[in-house]
Amino acid sequence: xxxxxLLPGEIxxxxxxxxxVVTGNQRAARTxxxxxxxxNRTLGFKTWQPPMIMAWDAWMTALWHELVMDxxxxxxxxxxxxxxxxxxxxxxADEELASLRTVxxxxxxxxxxxxxxxxxxxxxxxxxxxxxxxxxxxxxxxRMFERRCQVEGFITQAxxxxxxxxxxxxxxxxxxxxxxxxVGFDGMTPAQRKLVEVLRSASVEVEELQLSVDVARHNLxxxxxxxxxxxxxxxxxxxxxxxxxxGRVALIVPGLELKRREIDRVFRDVLAPELQDIRTGSQxxxxxxxxxxxxxxxxxxxxxxxxxxxxxxxxxxxxxxxxLLSRYFAMRTSERGARAEFDAFGLRxxxxxxxxxxxxxxxxxxxxxxxxxxxxxxxxxLRSIRTVVNRLRGFDARTHAEWxxxxxELLNSAAWGPDSSETSFEFQVRRKWESALDExxxxxxxxxxIDLDHALAELIAIARNTMFAPESRDxxxxxxxxxxxxxxxxxxxxxxxxxxxxxxxVAMSNSLLxxxxxxxxxxxxxxxxxxxxxxxxxxxxxxxxAQTVVFSYAKMASEGSQRxxxxxxxLRLAEIxxxxxxxxxATPTLTAIEEIEDTAPIHALPDRVIxxxxxxxxxxxxxxxxxxxxxxxxxxxxxxxxPGMDARESGTVVHKVLEIFWDEVKTQDAxxxxxxxxxxxxxxxxxxxxxxxxxxxxxxxxxxxxxxxQQARLLTLLSGWLHLELERKLPFEVQLSEKEFKDVxxxxxxxxxxxxxxxxxxxxxxxxxxxxxxxxxxxWLTARPDAPQLPLYAILxxxxxxxxxxxxxxRVGVDREMKxxxxxxxxxxxxxxxxxxxxxxxxxxEQWRIVLEGLAEEFHSGDARVRPKMYPKTCQHCGQRLLCRxxxxxxxxxxxxxxxxxxxxxLG
Numbered sequence: 001x002x003x004x005x006l007l008p009g010e011i012x013x014x015x016x017x018x019x020x021v022v023t024g025n026q027r028a029a030r031t032x033x034x035x036x037x038x039x040n041r042t043l044g045f046k047t048w049q050p051p052m053i054m055a056w057d058a059w060m061t062a063l064w065h066e067l068v069m070d071x072x073x074x075x076x077x078x079x080x081x082x083x084x085x086x087x088x089x090x091x092x093a094d095e096e097l098a099s100l101r102t103v104x105x106x107x108x109x110x111x112x113x114x115x116x117x118x119x120x121x122x123x124x125x126x127x128x129x130x131x132x133x134x135x136x137x138x139x140x141x142x143r144m145f146e147r148r149c150q151v152e153g154f155i156t157q158a159x160x161x162x163x164x165x166x167x168x169x170x171x172x173x174x175x176x177x178x179x180x181x182x183v184g185f186d187g188m189t190p191a192q193r194k195l196v197e198v199l200r201s202a203s204v205e206v207e208e209l210q211l212s213v214d215v216a217r218h219n220l221x222x223x224x225x226x227x228x229x230x231x232x233x234x235x236x237x238x239x240x241x242x243x244x245x246x247g248r249v250a251l252i253v254p255g256l257e258l259k260r261r262e263i264d265r266v267f268r269d270v271l272a273p274e275l276q277d278i279r280t281g282s283q284x285x286x287x288x289x290x291x292x293x294x295x296x297x298x299x300x301x302x303x304x305x306x307x308x309x310x311x312x313x314x315x316x317x318x319x320x321x322x323x324l325l326s327r328y329f330a331m332r333t334s335e336r337g338a339r340a341e342f343d344a345f346g347l348r349x350x351x352x353x354x355x356x357x358x359x360x361x362x363x364x365x366x367x368x369x370x371x372x373x374x375x376x377x378x379x380x381x382l383r384s385i386r387t388v389v390n391r392l393r394g395f396d397a398r399t400h401a402e403w404x405x406x407x408x409e410l411l412n413s414a415a416w417g418p419d420s421s422e423t424s425f426e427f428q429v430r431r432k433w434e435s436a437l438d439e440x441x442x443x444x445x446x447x448x449x450i451d452l453d454h455a456l457a458e459l460i461a462i463a464r465n466t467m468f469a470p471e472s473r474d475x476x477x478x479x480x481x482x483x484x485x486x487x488x489x490x491x492x493x494x495x496x497x498x499x500x501x502x503x504x505x506v507a508m509s510n511s512l513l514x515x516x517x518x519x520x521x522x523x524x525x526x527x528x529x530x531x532x533x534x535x536x537x538x539x540x541x542x543x544x545x546a547q548t549v550v551f552s553y554a555k556m557a558s559e560g561s562q563r564x565x566x567x568x569x570x571l572r573l574a575e576i577x578x579x580x581x582x583x584x585x586a587t588p589t590l591t592a593i594e595e596i597e598d599t600a601p602i603h604a605l606p607d608r609v610i611x612x613x614x615x616x617x618x619x620x621x622x623x624x625x626x627x628x629x630x631x632x633x634x635x636x637x638x639x640x641x642x643p644g645m646d647a648r649e650s651g652t653v654v655h656k657v658l659e660i661f662w663d664e665v666k667t668q669d670a671x672x673x674x675x676x677x678x679x680x681x682x683x684x685x686x687x688x689x690x691x692x693x694x695x696x697x698x699x700x701x702x703x704x705x706x707x708x709x710q711q712a713r714l715l716t717l718l719s720g721w722l723h724l725e726l727e728r729k730l731p732f733e734v735q736l737s738e739k740e741f742k743d744v745x746x747x748x749x750x751x752x753x754x755x756x757x758x759x760x761x762x763x764x765x766x767x768x769x770x771x772x773x774x775x776x777x778x779x780w781l782t783a784r785p786d787a788p789q790l791p792l793y794a795i796l797x798x799x800x801x802x803x804x805x806x807x808x809x810x811r812v813g814v815d816r817e818m819k820x821x822x823x824x825x826x827x828x829x830x831x832x833x834x835x836x837x838x839x840x841x842x843x844x845x846e847q848w849r850i851v852l853e854g855l856a857e858e859f860h861s862g863d864a865r866v867r868p869k870m871y872p873k874t875c876q877h878c879g880q881r882l883l884c885r886x887x888x889x890x891x892x893x894x895x896x897x898x899x900x901x902x903x904x905x906x907l908g
Contacts, residue, residue, distance in 0.1 A: 007035035008211050008489060011183070018178035019205075021053040027290050027480070028184040028487030029055045034474065056192070060160040063173060067164070072172040075155040081439050081462055083156050085446065087111050090144045096137070104461070113138055113512040114145065118158035119189040120521040131514035138512035152446075161191035168198050179205030184487025186538045190521070211489050212544035219581065220498075220564060220573035221552040229554045230263055232578045233494045234270035236550070239583065240492055241271075241286070241476055247491040249477045252542060254496075254503050256291050256481040263479060264289075271477065287477035290484050292467030295436060300417075300429050301463060303328040307414045308407055311389045312453050314356040321347060330381035331419035338374035344638055346371060359386055377415075384413040392452055401441035403455035408437065428470050436462050482538055485545065493546040499553030499562040504535030532567070539567040550581070602862030605632075609743050609750045614789045616749070620855045620863075621784035622874050628864035629880045637879035644706055645694070651772045653710075654810055655738060655756065657683075657690035657718060658770065662734040662757070669731060671722065679722060680715070687714045721810050724818070727829040732759040732766065744796055747856030755793050757808070764801035766827060767793050768808045768818070775807040777820050783851055784869050790820070791848035799842045803827050 011032060014021055023029040036051045054062065067073040078086065087107040091097055100106070117126055123146075126139060149155065155163060167173050180199065185208065188196070196206050223229045237249050253259055268275050272285040295301055303326050306319050315323075323329050324343045331339075346369045347357070357365070363382045366375060388410045395406075418426050440459050450458075478490075485493075497503055507524035509515060519526040524534075543549050551573060553564055564573075610616065612631045619627035629635045645653070661683065665671055674682070691707065691714075736758040743750055759766040769790045779786040790805045804827045806820025818828045823841055825831060866884045868874035875881060 007032065007039050010209055010211070011035075011181070012039070014179075014181045014207075014209075015051050015053075019052070019181050020059070020176050020179075021051070021181045021183060022059050023053065023055050024182075024184035024186070024486045025484055026055045026058075027484045029053050029058070030472065031488055032183070034472070057157070060157075060164065063164050063167075064160055067167055067173060070172070072167065073163075075153045076445065077160075078154050078156050078445070079439065079442060080157075080465070081458075082154075082442055082445050083111055084108065084461075085443055085458075086148060086154065087114075087141075087145065089446070090141050090148065093144070094137075094141065109510075109512060110138060110141055110145075113510045114142065114156070115158040116510055116518075116523055117142070117513060118156070118162065119191045120523055121162070121190045121194065122517060122521045125517060125521075126513070129514040129517045131517075134512055135514045154445075161189075161195045165191075165195050165198050168195070168202055171202075175199070175202055175204050179207065182206065182208045183211065186483075186486055186541060187534055210541065210544075211487060212541075213489060213547055215544060215549060216547040217549070218543060218571055218573045219550045220568065220575045221550060221578055221581070222555050222564070222575070223552060223578060224554065225556050226497075226554045226558070227266075228578075229496055229552050230266040231270070232582065233496055233550075233552060234267050235582055237267075237477055237492075237494065238271050240548075244491060247476060249492045249494065250485060250488060250490040250546065251287075251477060251479045252482055252485050252493060252495045253479065254482055254505050256289070256479070259497075260289060260291065267477070267479075284473075286475055287479060288473055288475040290469065290472075290478060290480040292469030294464050295429075295432055295466040295468045296460060296463035298429055298468055299326070300328050300426060301433055304411055304416055304433065305460060305463070307385070307411060307416060308456055308459075310359050310385070311392055311410065312456070314358040314361070316356045317347060318355075320357055320362060324378075327419040328417060330377055330415035332377045333419070335375055335377055338371050339378060342366065342369060342371045342375065348638060359389060381413070381415050385410065388413045395452065397449035397451050398455075399441075399449055400443040400455060400458070403450070403452060404437040404441045404459075406452075407455075407459070425470050429468065432466065432468050436466055439466075482542060485542055486538075488545055490546040492548040493542060493550070495542060495549070495551045497553065498551040498565050498568060499555075499557060500565050501557050501559045501562045502553070503565040504532070504538075504567060507531050536567045536570070539565075540571070543571050602864070605749075605860055607750070609752055611752075613751050613753050614792050616751070616859055617746070617788045617792065617852055617855045618786070620859045621786065621788060621869065623866065623868045623878070624858060624863045625866040625884050626868075626878055626880050627859055628862065629883055631859070632862075635880060635883060645710070647773075651770075653690050653694075653714065654717070654772055655770055657686050657714060658721075658757075658810075659738040660686040660689050661718075662737050665734075667731070667733045668725065668728060672726060680719065683715060683718055683722070684711070687711050687718070690714075717810065717812055720812060720816055721808075724816055724829055729826045729829075730761050732761045734758075735760040735765070741796065746792065746795070747853035748860040749856040753792060753796070758797075761803055761827060763823075764803040765797060766804040766806065766822075767797065767802070768806055769793070770808045770810055772810050775809060775819070777807065780848070784855075785848075785851065786869075788848075788852060788855070791845075792852055794845045795849040795852060799845045802841055802845065805841075 011021060015036065021029075021032060023032065032053045033051055036053065040048045061077070064073070064077055084104075084107055087110050088103055091103040091107055091110065097103060097106070117123055123142075126142060129135070129139070131139075164173065168175070182196075199206050221232065223232055233251065237251065240249060241247055251263075253263065256263075267287050268285070271287055275285050296305065303323065306315060306323055307329065309315065321343050324339050324347065346365060347362075359382065363379070363386060366372065366379050366382065372379065388406075392406055392410070398406075417430070422430070436459065439462050440455065443458060478488075482495075509518050509523065509525035513523075515526065522530065524531060543551075551564070551568055551571075553562065555561060610631075616627060616631050619630060664682065664686070665674075671679070688711070691711065694707065694710075734757060736755060738754060738756060739758070740752060740754045742752050744753060745751075755767065756770045757768040759768065767790055769787075775787060780788070780791050785791060790807070794802060794805050804820060804822035806818045806822070806828055809815060809817050809819060817830060820828060821841060821844065822828050866886060868878075868886075875886065
C-alpha cells in the first residue's frame with residue numbers, strides 16, 4: 001500500500017512537488033489534511049511537515065499577513081465583529097435612521113451587501129448606479145464606510161482579493177514557486193478569478209482540479225413523504241456500512257439547518273439506538289454533522305451567560321433552576337441531591353411576584369432554607385459571585401478587553417466548568433469561549449469605552465454568530481449541505497430532497513443593491529438561467545464524488561406534490577423503488593407477556609394524622625393509583641412558574657380577605673348598617689392585609705403597578721360578592737371563618753381539615769365553601785364525588801343543626817351565586833337545589849358519611865388500582881401517567897361526554 005488511496009493521487013502529486021492546495025471551504029481543507037496525515041502514518045513516517053492545504057479565506061489572510069510582516073501594508077484587517085461594529089457606527093450616524101431602536105440587523109444586511117459588491121468588483125460602478133430609496137441609502141452608507149476605513153486605516157475581508165491583486169502585480173508578495181491547486185470550487189467570484197489571472201500572468205501555475213471517481217451506480221428513489229425519505233436513507237446507510245465496514249458515506253441535504261433535529265432523531269434510531277440511553281455521551285456514534293451550532297446554544301456556554309447576566313438583573317426562575325441543576329456551575333457530587341431538592345421545594349415554592357430572582361435573593365433563600373447545611377459549596381460560591389458582582393457594579397465605562405478579563409474573573413469565582421474531568425468536547429467549547437472573549441477584546445479598535453451591560457450584549461452577539469463544531473471524529477457517515485461537499489470523495493453518497501421544490505435552493509438578490517447592477521455584475525438571484533447552470537454544475541460534481549450515488553425526493557412535500565429536480569435530467573439516473581435497494585425489515589418476534597402476581601402487601605399507614613386533608617378523599621375518588629402515588633409516594637409534578645400570582649395564589653388571597661372581613665364585620669346586620677363608602681373602606685383595608693405578604697415582596701415599579709391592578713380587581717370582585725350577601729333573606733352571623741379542625745376521624749383515617757366558613761342562622765348552621773372557579777352541587781352526589789370537601793365538613797358537623805351546604809361562587813357578574821342544598825328556600829339567595837335521592841338533608845349527610853368512609857377505607861388499605869373515574873377527563877391533568885402506564889387503547893370507545901361513565905384499566 002503506497003497510501004495514495006487515502007488521498008487523491010492528484011493531491012499527493014501536487015503536495016510532493018511543493019504546490020499549495022487551496023480549497024473552496026474549510027471542511028474540504030480539513031478532510032484533505034486528515035487524509036495526508038493518515039497516508040503518512042500508513043507509510044510508516046514518524047514525523048512530517050504539515051501540508052500546505054488551506055481554504056481560500058485562510059490563504060487570503062495568510063498572504064495579507066505576509067504583506068504586513070514585510071512592511072508593504074499598514075492597514076488593520078477587520079474581523080467579522082469589528083466590521084459589524086463599524087457598520088453599526090455608520091448607520092447610527094445617519095439621521096434618517098434615528099427612529100430605529102437598534103441597527104444591528106440592518107448592519108448585518110449592509111455588511112452582506114458590501115461583501116457582494118466587493119466580490120463582484122462593483123465598488124466603482126455602485127457610486128453612479130441608479131436605484132430606489134433603499135439603494136441610495138446604501139450608496140451613502142458605503143461612501144461613509146469607505147471614508148472611515150481610509151481615515152482609520154482599516155480593510156475588510158471582502159477587500160482582500162482586490163488589495164492582494166495589486167500587491168502581486170507590483171511584485172510585493174513572494175509567489176508560490178510550485179504553483180497553486182484549486183480544489184472544490186463550483187464557481188468563482190469575479191474578484192477570485194481576477195486574482196487567479198494575475199497569478200497566472202506572473203508565471204504562477206494555477207490548476208483547477210475537480211476530484212471525481214468512476215461511478216458505478218446512479219439511482220433515483222421517489223418516496224411518499226419526507227419522513228419515509230429520512231427512514232429509507234438511514235436504513236440504506238446502515239445496510240451499506242454493514243456490507244462495507246470501512247466505507248465512508250456522505251448524506252447531503254439542501255437546507256440542512258432546518259432538518260437537522262429530525263435527521264438526527266431518525267439516524268439515531270436506525271444507526272445508533274444505543275445512543276437513546278441518556279448516560280451515553282452525545283459526541284459518539286457512527287454519524288456526525290459538519291454543520292455547526294451557534295456557540296450561544298451550547299449548554300456549557302448558556303450557563304456562562306446566565307452567570308454573567310446575573311451581574312445586572314434578576315434571572316427568570318427557570319434559568320436559576322437550570323443553574324442549580326447544571327454540572328457546569330459549582331457542582332459537587334455530594335451536593336447534587338440537596339440542590340435538586342432545594343430547586344424543587346425551595347426555589348419553586350418561593351413567593352415572588354415576578355418569576356425571577358436576583359443573586360442576593362437566592363443567597364438569602366438558600367441561607368434560611370433547611371438545606372443550608374447540605375449546600376456549603378453552593379452558598380460559598382454564590383457569596384464569591386456577589387463579591388465580584390458588587391465590585392463590577394461600581395465600575396464606570398471600561399475597555400472591551402478589561403470587561404473580558406472581568407468576565408473571566410466572575411466565571412472563575414462561580415467555579416464555571418464541568419463537575420468532573422473535562423471531556424474533549426468540553427475542552428473545545430472552553431477554547432471556543434476563550435476565542436469569543438478575545439474577539440470581544442478586539443472591539444477596542446475604535447477606542448470607545450462601554451459599560452458592563454453593553455459589553456455583555458456584544459459578547460452575546462459574538463456567541464450567537466459564532467458557529468461551533470467539535471473536531472471531526474472522522475465518523476463513517478458525514479451529514480452536510482451541498483456546498484460543504486465540494487472537494488470531497490466518498491464511497492457512497494445519498495442526496496436527499498432532490499425534488500423540484502427543494503433543489504436547487506432559490507438564490508435571493510440583495511435589497512440594498514440596485515437590481516440592474518446586480519444583474520450586470522452576475523450576482524446570484526438575478527439570472528435564473530445562470531443560477532440553474534450553477535446548480536447543475538454542483539449536482540454533477542456531487543454525482544461524480546462516489547461510486548454509488550443515490551438521489552431521493554418526497555413525492556409529497558410540505559409545499560405540495562413534486563417531481564424530481566430538473567438539475568437531475570442529464571445524469572441518466574435509474575429510477576428504482578425503495579424496496580429495490582432495501583432488504584425487507586425483519587418481522588418482529590412476538591413474545592408472550594409474563595404475568596407476575598404482586599402479592600407483597602402495602603405497608604400499613606401509621607396511626608397518626610395523615611397529611612393531605614380532604615385532598616386524599618378527592619384523589620381516591622378520582623383514581624386510587626393517583627391518590628396512592630401523590631399522597632403516599634409523594635410523586636408530584638414540579639409547580640409551574642407564572643408571572644405574578646397564579647390561580648391558586650389568587651384564590652388563597654380571596655379566602656384570606658373574606659376571613660379578615662368577616663372577623664371584623666361578623667353579621668349581616670352589621671353589613672347592612674354600613675354605607676357603601678364604609679363597606680368600600682373596610683374592604684380596601686382587608687384587601688391590603690390579605691396582600692400583606694405579597695406587598696412585602698414588591699421591589700420594583702412593575703410590582704407596584706401589578707399590585708395596584710390586583711387590589712382594584714379584588715375590590716370589584718368582593719364588592720359584588722357582598723351585594724350577594726346582602727340579598728340573603730335569613731339573617732346570619734359568621735361563626736367560623738377558615739377554621740382548622742385537627743385530628744378528625746373519617747373512617748380509619750385521621751385528618752386535619754379547614755372549613756372555609758360556617759354561618760349561624762335561625763335553626764342551625766350553614767356550611768359555605770368558597771370557589772373562584774366553576775363548581776356544581778352535582779359533584780357531591782356520586783359514589784366517587786369530585787368535590788368531597790363540603791360533604792366532609794357536613795359529616796363532621798351536627799346533622800340536626802345543619803340548615804344548608806353551599807358553594808360560594810365568588811366571581812363577577814351573573815356567575816356570582818351560592819349553589820347548594822338547603823332545608824328551605826329562605827336560607828340561600830336564589831333557589832336551592834333539591835335532593836335527588838335523600839328525602840332530607842340529614843339523610844343526605846348520612847349517605848355522604850358512607851361514601852367518604854368507604855373512600856377512606858380504600859386509601860387506608862392501599863387500594864391503588866388504576867381506575868380513573870371518567871376517561872379522559874380525569875386523566876387530563878394527572879401527573880402520574882408515566883407511572884400508571886395507562887393503556888389508552890382501552891378507551892377508544894369511551895364517550896367523553898358521559899359524565900357517569902367510569903373506566904377501569906390495568907397496568908400496561
